[in-house]
Amino acid sequence: MDEQSQRNFSAEEKQLLEEILAHRRDVRGNRFLKTPISQEAIDTIIEAALAAPSVGFSQPWEFVIIRNQKTKQAVKQTFSEETARAASQFADEKQQEYIRLKLEGILESPINMAVFYKPKEGPVLGQTSMPNMGKYSVVCAIQNMWLMARSLNIGMGWVSILDPEKVKQVLKAPKENQLIGYLCFGYTDMFYNQPELELKKWDRKKLQEEVVIEEKYK
């Protein structure tokens, strides 16, 4: 077998990746359509996850595909509890704004997916000094799926206002599994041109000069 890849990408191909990155959005229930997602599209999205880097090639991921409305309702229940608890942490104006935002699309999206980190027994190459590396591998897989979904014109939303232990209970997940992301997938009526929280002026986009440091901190 030829071990070498001679694939060189062109400037136009690089530009297309820039476009996919720029048009990827976090999609919530106000934008999802009921249009079903084909099994082929789901498989393509999962293949993208399996192409992600993982520390020591450990591939420490599991993906639970949820279609049943009852399962979704049970997950939505923990969202409702956690978001009520969260709102009270924001002060004044921000609290009013928080309450007005639609922050998930659990029931509106045809496919939900719980993504777990499954720790391996014994040492993992590359994870001996930074124990979070396995979880970070799972996040890389999620980002690959996000981009692949967008290139299929499918929206994805990442819901994090959940009690991970309650989601595990609903899905009967093994004790050692750790929930990394709870994702909603669906076609959309449109994608926003900018992050929704930027459009709604929740916060502004940072510039390179604010976050890039040359060589060392002063």
Added chain:
Amino acid sequence: MDEQSQRNFSAEEKQLLEEILAHRRDVRGNRFLKTPISQEAIDTIIEAALAAPSVGFSQPWEFVIIRNQKTKQAVKQTFSEETARAASQFADEKQQEYIRLKLEGILESPINMAVFYKPKEGPVLGQTSMPNMGKYSVVCAIQNMWLMARSLNIGMGWVSILDPEKVKQVLKAPKENQLIGYLCFGYTDMFYNQPELELKKWDRKKLQEEVVIEEKYK
């Protein structure tokens, strides 16, 4: 301003993304060339990071660009200490294999980059129930950079066999910053067709059927 993006990606465009995902590799020092990387390419890679999703649009990232060989040598020192400590954790054959592997390219790559998570004061939308979400946002930015670098035909390696506190000392990083990834960027003599650890039979690639669960665990 038009809030809507009507960008629909075609099947050919989706296929190109699949190719970029498939040809992305973790690159180590045995493959890096000394060829300099232009400032334009570095800026393009950082722009890709800034297009990543972040919890509550918090953009909790900082990127330190390292070019000085002395800084790299100080980081290499913590790699050497940590990898010696790590090797002893693997049993017998795996230990011999571990020692033979080249696991970083700190000195060989023209650009190193330390990527930090910088916690925000006060509550972050979406991070109130899952406190790791800010760190996961930084990982999404790293994965975006990895893909962008590959589309520029630049290799990236993620070095995790480091003491994060020692890297912070070397870079005089603020106390609250947390090291998420230490990255090496450089042109390469070639990219492998498969993950190096798969080629070297350290482990085998998992199949969809091994990691996909329908609806709930049994």
